[in-house]
Amino acid sequence: MDSHLKKYGQLIISLSGVVAVWWLVSGLGLVNQNLFPTPPQVLAAAVELYRDGVLISDLQISLKRAAIGFTIGATLGVLVGLLTARVFAVSLLLEPFLTLLRPIPAIALVPIAIVWFGIGEGSKYFVIAYTVFLAVWLNTHAGASSVASTYIRAARSLGANRFREFFEVVVPAAAPHIVVGLRLGAALAFLSLVAAELSGASSGIGFRLQDARQFIQTDRMFVGLIQLGILGALLDSVFVLISRRLVHWESA
Amino acid sequence: MMQAALNLVVEPHSMPRTELGRIDVEGAAVSFKGPKGKRIEALAPTDLVIEPGSFVSLIGPSGCGKSTLLNAVGGFVPLSEGTIRLDGEPVTGINPDVGVVFQQYALFPWFTALGNVMFALKRFRLSKEERRDRAMAALKEVGLEGREANYPGQLSGGMRQRVALARTFVTSPKVLLMDEPFGALDAQTRVVMHEILLRVWEAHKATVIFVTHDVDEALILSDRAHIMSAGPGRIIETMEITDDRPRRAHQVTESFLRNRNHIIGLLRQPGADDH
Numbered sequence: 001m002d003s004h005l006k007k008y009g010q011l012i013i014s015l016s017g018v019v020a021v022w023w024l025v026s027g028l029g030l031v032n033q034n035l036f037p038t039p040p041q042v043l044a045a046a047v048e049l050y051r052d053g054v055l056i057s058d059l060q061i062s063l064k065r066a067a068i069g070f071t072i073g074a075t076l077g078v079l080v081g082l083l084t085a086r087v088f089a090v091s092l093l094l095e096p097f098l099t100l101l102r103p104i105p106a107i108a109l110v111p112i113a114i115v116w117f118g119i120g121e122g123s124k125y126f127v128i129a130y131t132v133f134l135a136v137w138l139n140t141h142a143g144a145s146s147v148a149s150t151y152i153r154a155a156r157s158l159g160a161n162r163f164r165e166f167f168e169v170v171v172p173a174a175a176p177h178i179v180v181g182l183r184l185g186a187a188l189a190f191l192s193l194v195a196a197e198l199s200g201a202s203s204g205i206g207f208r209l210q211d212a213r214q215f216i217q218t219d220r221m222f223v224g225l226i227q228l229g230i231l232g233a234l235l236d237s238v239f240v241l242i243s244r245r246l247v248h249w250e251s252a
Numbered sequence: 253m254m255q256a257a258l259n260l261v262v263e264p265h266s267m268p269r270t271e272l273g274r275i276d277v278e279g280a281a282v283s284f285k286g287p288k289g290k291r292i293e294a295l296a297p298t299d300l301v302i303e304p305g306s307f308v309s310l311i312g313p314s315g316c317g318k319s320t321l322l323n324a325v326g327g328f329v330p331l332s333e334g335t336i337r338l339d340g341e342p343v344t345g346i347n348p349d350v351g352v353v354f355q356q357y358a359l360f361p362w363f364t365a366l367g368n369v370m371f372a373l374k375r376f377r378l379s380k381e382e383r384r385d386r387a388m389a390a391l392k393e394v395g396l397e398g399r400e401a402n403y404p405g406q407l408s409g410g411m412r413q414r415v416a417l418a419r420t421f422v423t424s425p426k427v428l429l430m431d432e433p434f435g436a437l438d439a440q441t442r443v444v445m446h447e448i449l450l451r452v453w454e455a456h457k458a459t460v461i462f463v464t465h466d467v468d469e470a471l472i473l474s475d476r477a478h479i480m481s482a483g484p485g486r487i488i489e490t491m492e493i494t495d496d497r498p499r500r501a502h503q504v505t506e507s508f509l510r511n512r513n514h515i516i517g518l519l520r521q522p523g524a525d526d527h
Contacts, residue, residue, distance in 0.1 A: 150358040153328060158419070159348030159375035168371065172362040249361040249405050 037219040042226070045219035054208065059227065062193060062204040065121065069128025070189040074182055077133045081140025081178075086170060098137060106131040106192035110199055119200035124193070131192040132185040139184065143177025144170055176250045179243040186239055190232050272339055273426035273459035275302040275325060279334030282320050293484035294320040297333055300478070300487065304426075307453060307460045309470035309477040313519060317485015318463045319431055325461060326350055326429050338427065348375060351425035351458070353416050353433045359404040365391060366400035369419045376423075390422040391415070393455070394448055410441035414448060421452050427459045434469070443501075446472055450497065467515050468501045471508055479518050489518055 019039055025031065026038040033041070049055040083090040084098070106127050113123035147170050155169045197206025205224050212220035277300035286292040295317040302308050310318040323329045325336055327345045336343045338350065359368050369387035378386070391400055394414040404412050413433055420428060434442045450473065453460055464470050470477045474493055481488045491514070495507055504512075 150354050150356055151360065153346070154352070154354060154358040154360075155371075156346040157326065157348060157350065157352045158372045159423070160371070161375075164374065169360065172360070175362070247362075249403050 034216065035218055037222060041219045042222040045217070046223045046226075049208075049220065049223060055223070055227075058203060058205050058208050059231070062197065062206070063231070065124045065196070065204065066128060066189045066193045068121075069125045069193070070132050070186060072125060073129035073132025073189070074136050074185055076129070077136025077181065077185065078140050078178055080133075081137045081181075082144050082166075082171070082174070084137070085141045085144035085174070086166065098134070102134055102138070106188070107195040110196055113196070114200045119202075123200065124196040124204075127196040128189050128192045131188045135185040135188050136178070136181040139177045139181025140174060143174030143181075146177075147173040176247045179247055183236065183239045183243065186235055187232065190228065190235075194228065271304040273304040273457075274337075274339055275300075275427065275459060275461075276337040276340075277301070277321075277325070277334070278337070280321075280324060280331050280336050281333040282317070282324055282329055283332045295324070296484040296486040298487060302459055302461065304459055305457045306476060307462065307474045309462045309464060309474040310480060311464055311467065311470045311477055311515065311519075312480030312485075313465065313482055315482040315485065316480040317482070318480050320485060321480075322429050322431055322461055322463050325427070326352055348423070349425055350427045350429060351420035351423070353413070353420050353428065353430045355431045355433065355435060359412055359415055359419070361404050363403075364400065365396060365402050365404070365407065365415045368404070368415055369422050372419050372423050386422060387418075390418040393421070393452060394418045408441075409437050410445060413437065413445060417449065417452060421456055421458070424456055425458055427461070428453075430460065430462045432463055432465070435464075435466075442469070447498070449473070467512050467519075470515075471495075471511055472499045472501060477515070479515055481519075491515065 023039050026033060026036050037045075046055065049058075080090075080094065080098075084094050085091070109127050109130060110123070113126045117123040117126055151169050151173055152165065155165045160168065193204075194206040194209070197204040198210050201207040201210075205227055209221055209224040212218070212224070277298055279297045279299060280295070281293065281297040282295040283291045283293045298321065310321060312318050320329060324331055325338075325343065327343050327347055327350070338347070360371065363371060366384070366387050369390050370383050373383045373386060376383075388397075388400060391397065394417050396411060396414055396418065399407065399411065404415065407415065416433070434445050437445060446469070460474075462470070462473060471493060477491045477493060478487045479489045479491065480486065491511060493511060495505055499505075499508065
């Protein structure tokens with residue numbers, strides 16, 4: 001209770017400090033208000049976007065893209081990660097290839113994704129899923145290949161077959177790493193979402209940012225940025241909450 | 253906690269058994285490739301007979317091959333020479349008839365105490381109720397009644413090792429291998445663990461091989477102690493311990509002292525220690 005109060009207190013103080021400085025800098029006319037809007041201007045832009053209905057619909061479409069892309073990427077990442085870590089043949093075939101893919105940033109994939117999947121939803125899912133997949137694969141692989149040998153020895157000497165060894169020992173032992181990968185993946189899903197929406201989209205938060213640029217509506221851009229910040233932070237807290245339950249023995 | 257452990261009621265499991273758990277070590281040696289391709293002899297060719305149902309300690313400094321010998325019996329490391337037989341059958345790999353209690357607890361932290369013990373029973377065709385009942389009985393036997401729903405992270409070191417003991421004994425293995433199982437526990441908890449181990453051992457009549465570097469621990473627990481030395485790892489002397497149980501480190505008999513002085517003397521000899 002006390003720590004909760006402290007946490008929220010800290011949040012409120014920190015945020016109001018930032019808004020105060022922002023207001024001061026923009027309100028005193030130190031900078032051009034067309035380039036750096038004041039908090040009330042941004043609020044007004046948000047209300048306007050809300051009245052137009054695009055604030056919520058952008059949020060919905062962006063969340064949907066992130067969710068679908070994340071689900072595809074995370075599922076593949078966990079499966080492939082477990083296989084490359086525990087099945088020698090798969091690791092031999094896939095690991096070098098995946099290591100080559102790793103340094104390619106998501107944004108570099110946008111042009112080819114548009115050619116392959118068009119400017120519809122497919123290209124967005126692809127770019128997001130790709131980014132999430134790499135993060136989740138990497139962490140799952142690390143977790144599943146570093147399972148303590150005493151766990152494996154214990155499982156075998158207790159008569160567990162390979163199937164049980166995998167599902168009752170390797171997977172839970174790797175779970176803390178997998179959860180870290182999923183959390184990182186969720187953050188990256190947002191990053192690549194915006195990358196995908198900045199070009200070749202007709203809706204979503206990223207599109208709205210790009211759209212506002214055409215008319216130099218910096219207040220609208222600020223709305224989009226704040227939306228992304230809040231959404232990302234909320235999502236991360238949800239992930240922390242879920243992962244604490246999922247791998248409860250880690251904190252014990 | 254100590255009182256509870258001393259008043260334990262021992263409930264032997266049903267499975268009747270003839271004298272099983274004989275181990276014949278015949279010229280067994282273990283070596284492995286070290287850096288620069290040089291072969292390192294972890295265990296020189298060793299001959300050893302371990303009688304069914306006996307409690308045997310392997311004692312010596314680190315590097316003397318005591319864990320290597322134990323791991324070879326468990327099928328965890330391959331032999332480079334010789335054979336090890338369990339009831340006449342050569343050991344070729346990990347065998348669920350050989351129970352192991354590891355140095356680090358090796359309990360699965362994602363399962364409860366009960367879940368850890370039930371894990372060992374899954375290879376038998378038992379109903380879930382029966383598995384549960386047997387696991388509960390095993391936990392009761394080590395004095396952990398009421399702790400079955402706790403995760404290992406919520407238990408003390410001594411309690412964790414008791415869960416490990418229950419997990420191993422619940423399937424009534426013929427042989428139990430213990431690699432410095434109480435090394436991380438404080439002296440008081442150790443005394444309790446020794447009591448529990450001896451009670452459970454007497455109830456189940458498994459052959460126990462117990463690795464330790466603690467001379468008192470070997471003298472308190474075992475029927476026979478094999479004193480080992482490093483460079484290469486080998487048995488340098490075997491000692492019969494005939495004192496009646498229970499033996500206590502704070503009420504030492506004359507023979508206990510004599511044995512302890514003898515072993516410490518052996519371990520002090522130049523070349524017997526690798527430090």
